[in-house]
Amino acid sequence: MLKPKRMSRLLIAASRDQMAPVVAELYRHNLFHIEEYVDAGAEGYEGFKIGSPLPGASEKSIDLIKIRAMTNAVSLSADDVDAGPSCSLDELQSRIEKELPVLEREVEELTVRRSKLDTRVKELEQKIFEITPFLDVPVDLNLYHGYKRFSTIAGYISRDVTITVPHEKHVVRGKEKNFLVVVFPTEQRSDVEKTLSEAGFQSVPVPQESGSPRGRIDFYQGEIATLNTEISEISKHLEDVRNRHASFLVACEELLKAEVDQSEAPLRFATTKQTFVAEGWIPTDQVTAVTNSLVHVTEGKIYVTVLPTDLEHDAVPVEYNNPDFAKPTQVLMDVYSRPSYTEVDPTLMVSIVFPIFFGLILGDVGYGLVLLVLALALRKYLKGEAGQQLLTVLRNASISSIFFGIIFSEFLGFAIPWWDPLVYSRHLMSGEHGGHGPNIPELMVLSIWIGIVHITLGRLLGMYNHAKQDHGHHRTLAIMANFGWLAVMWGIIIAIWSVAAVPLMPDLTGLPALASVPGLGLGLNLSIIIGGALILVGIVFIARESVLEVIELPTIVSHVLSYARIVAVGLSSVAIAMVVNFMTFDMFINPALENFSIVSIILILIGMGIFLFGHTLNIALGILGGGLHSIRLHYVEFFTKFYKGGGIRYNPFGMKRRFTEE
Amino acid sequence: MAAEAIVAAVDVGMTVEQIAASQLGMKAIGAGIAVGLTGIGSGVAEMGIGSAAVGAVAENKDMFGLALLFTVIPETIVIFGLVVALLLLFV
Numbered sequence: 001m002l003k004p005k006r007m008s009r010l011l012i013a014a015s016r017d018q019m020a021p022v023v024a025e026l027y028r029h030n031l032f033h034i035e036e037y038v039d040a041g042a043e044g045y046e047g048f049k050i051g052s053p054l055p056g057a058s059e060k061s062i063d064l065i066k067i068r069a070m071t072n073a074v075s076l077s078a079d080d081v082d083a084g085p086s087c088s089l090d091e092l093q094s095r096i097e098k099e100l101p102v103l104e105r106e107v108e109e110l111t112v113r114r115s116k117l118d119t120r121v122k123e124l125e126q127k128i129f130e131i132t133p134f135l136d137v138p139v140d141l142n143l144y145h146g147y148k149r150f151s152t153i154a155g156y157i158s159r160d161v162t163i164t165v166p167h168e169k170h171v172v173r174g175k176e177k178n179f180l181v182v183v184f185p186t187e188q189r190s191d192v193e194k195t196l197s198e199a200g201f202q203s204v205p206v207p208q209e210s211g212s213p214r215g216r217i218d219f220y221q222g223e224i225a226t227l228n229t230e231i232s233e234i235s236k237h238l239e240d241v242r243n244r245h246a247s248f249l250v251a252c253e254e255l256l257k258a259e260v261d262q263s264e265a266p267l268r269f270a271t272t273k274q275t276f277v278a279e280g281w282i283p284t285d286q287v288t289a290v291t292n293s294l295v296h297v298t299e300g301k302i303y304v305t306v307l308p309t310d311l312e313h314d315a316v317p318v319e320y321n322n323p324d325f326a327k328p329t330q331v332l333m334d335v336y337s338r339p340s341y342t343e344v345d346p347t348l349m350v351s352i353v354f355p356i357f358f359g360l361i362l363g364d365v366g367y368g369l370v371l372l373v374l375a376l377a378l379r380k381y382l383k384g385e386a387g388q389q390l391l392t393v394l395r396n397a398s399i400s401s402i403f404f405g406i407i408f409s410e411f412l413g414f415a416i417p418w419w420d421p422l423v424y425s426r427h428l429m430s431g432e433h434g435g436h437g438p439n440i441p442e443l444m445v446l447s448i449w450i451g452i453v454h455i456t457l458g459r460l461l462g463m464y465n466h467a468k469q470d471h472g473h474h475r476t477l478a479i480m481a482n483f484g485w486l487a488v489m490w491g492i493i494i495a496i497w498s499v500a501a502v503p504l505m506p507d508l509t510g511l512p513a514l515a516s517v518p519g520l521g522l523g524l525n526l527s528i529i530i531g532g533a534l535i536l537v538g539i540v541f542i543a544r545e546s547v548l549e550v551i552e553l554p555t556i557v558s559h560v561l562s563y564a565r566i567v568a569v570g571l572s573s574v575a576i577a578m579v580v581n582f583m584t585f586d587m588f589i590n591p592a593l594e595n596f597s598i599v600s601i602i603l604i605l606i607g608m609g610i611f612l613f614g615h616t617l618n619i620a621l622g623i624l625g626g627g628l629h630s631i632r633l634h635y636v637e638f639f640t641k642f643y644k645g646g647g648i649r650y651n652p653f654g655m656k657r658r659f660t661e662e
Numbered sequence: 663m664a665a666e667a668i669v670a671a672v673d674v675g676m677t678v679e680q681i682a683a684s685q686l687g688m689k690a691i692g693a694g695i696a697v698g699l700t701g702i703g704s705g706v707a708e709m710g711i712g713s714a715a716v717g718a719v720a721e722n723k724d725m726f727g728l729a730l731l732f733t734v735i736p737e738t739i740v741i742f743g744l745v746v747a748l749l750l751l752f753v
Contacts, residue, residue: 335727440752
C-alpha cells in the first residue's frame, strides 16, 4: 500500500541445453520481467552475444501470422470471446494439425473471392462515373469512336467557345460548368485543343462503349447489385465461420502466441556458446518460489541469485500494490503516469477521494441510480480490462453520488420531500420544488477547506518523497522548499482570518492589536504578524531552491480556490436539473392538467420529452463534469505537489491464459 | 441604508421597490457577465490547447491523459466566474 510492489533483481545462468525448460518455467510463472540484454559491451558481459531463437520459432511465427490473418478476415478479437472451457494441449495440437489447414483454405478462398468482387464493383462504379456526363447528350455511345478521320473530345468548360475548324459539337448547360462534346477532323486536333485550352477546358475520357448511356448505366447498376448480393453472401459465410470456430481460433492464437513468445525469449538473453544469462525483475516475495521451481525443472543445473538493487540507476519496473477496492483506480493513474519505484503511490488516496469529489459534485439520488445501472449494465458489453476498471470506478462514484444525494436531499433536481438536507442545502429555487434556499457561503468555504487539506497533504507527501529520493544538500533544499510552499499557504490563510471573519473558519479578528500601521489605522494583531512571518519565511525557503519558482506564488491562491469548483460545478448541475423540472411541470404539464383538452395531451408529451432530454443531457454533463473535474483536481492541484510518475510498467514474461491450459 | 434609499428614490423619481428590483437586475446582469466573459476566456484559451492536444493524441495515444489534463487547465477561469456569479446572486 502507498508503495509499489518491492522488486528484486534476479540473475539466472545455466548451460544452453537448459534454456527451453527454464524459459517454459518462467513463462508458466508469469512473474519474470526480462531486462533485455543489449550487446553494448557492458561490464562483466564481455564475450556475450544476443541469443538466437529456440528451434521451430519461425514455423510457429508463420502459423501465428496465418491465424491472425484469419481472425482479422473474420474480424474476431479475443476480447469478444468469453473465456470458454479450455481444451487440453494435446487435443488442441491435433486439432491445429487437422482442422487449421482446412479452415485456413476456406477463409482464404472466401476472402480472395470477396476482394475480387470488391475490385469488380469498383471498376463498374468507375465506368458508371465515366458515362454519367454523357447522359444528357442525345447520341449513342458507339457514335463517339471508331472513325478513321475524326476524333472526339469531351470535357467541362466554363463557357461556350467558337471553334474555327469544321466540327460538330454539343453543349449541355449545367449550373456551374457546361459539358461539351466536339467531333472534328483528326488532322486539326492541335487547333481545336489550343482553342479549348484557352477557354479553360478540362477533358474527361470518352467511354469505349456502345448503346445508349442510360441503358449502359442501368446494365452496370444491375451487375453491381448482383455482385453486392454475392459479397454479402460471402460475408455471411465468413460470419458463419467466425461463429462456428471463434473459440477454436482464439485458443489457437493464444497457444501459438505462447509458443512464439517462448521460442523468441532467447533474443532477450545474453549467451555464449555453452551458456546463457538472463537478468530480470521479480516481486521480492516470489523470489524463493521461482528459484525453487527453476532448480527443480533443471535438476539443479542452474545458478540463480538475487543481485543488489541500485535505486538510482536501475530501471525498476513498477507493479501496483493496492488493496482490491483500490485496484480499478489504477487505470486513472496509468492515464496520468505510472508512479516511479521510489515514490509514494497515491492510488489508494485517489480511490477514496475521487468518489467523494464526484459525489459532492453530482450529489443526486436519481442520477446516482441511473449511473449505477449504467455501470452495471455496460459490464456485459465492455470486455477489455481497462474498460472494466473504468466501469468499477464509475460504479463507486455513482454509489458516492447516491450517498451525497441523500445528504443533499436531491432526486433528479427535486427536493426529497421526507427529509431536509442533512448538512447544507443546494436547492437553488425556493418555493414549491426547492424547499429553503441554498447555503452557498457555507458550501464554498467547505470546498475551500477540502482544498486546503488536500493541498497540505500533497505538500507533506512532497516532503516525504524528496526525503526518500534525494541526497545531500539538494535534499534539504527541496524539503525546505516544500515546507516553504506550505508556510506561504498557511500564512495567507492566517492573515485572512485575522482581517476578515469567514464562516466555518476560525475568527482571529478579535485578537488585540499589538501594533498599528501609521496612516492606515490598520491594527496588527498577533495572528497577522504570525501569518506575515510565515509568508516571508516560506518565500525565502522557496527562493533558496529556485528563485524562478517565486513567480509561481499566485498559484497557491488559485489552486486552493480551484476547489470551489466542487460546489460551483455541482450547483450548475443542480440548476440545470431544476430548470428542466420547472419547464416540464410548471410550463407544460401542470397548466395542461388544469384545463384538460386534446391539446393538453400534446403539451404533456412535449413536457415529457423535455424531461427526458434535459435529464439525459444533464447526466452526460454530470459524468463529464463530475468525473473530469474530480480527476483534474487530483492531476493538477494534488499531483503537482509531489507526484513525478514515469515508472516503467511491470510486464512479466508470460500470459494470462484464458482459452488454453498450461 | 433605508433613509439613503429613500433619498435616492426621491432623487431619481423611483419608488423604493423599483430601486430594489433594479438592484436585483443589476446583480443578475453582473452574474451573467461574470459567467459569460470567463466562459469566452476559457474557450479562447482552450482553443489552442485543444487543437494541439488532439494532434498529440493522434500521434501517440498514450498522451491522452496528459492532453486531457492540459486542455482542462483553463477551465479554472470559468469556474471562478461561476463562483463570482453564485456569490453575487446568493450571498
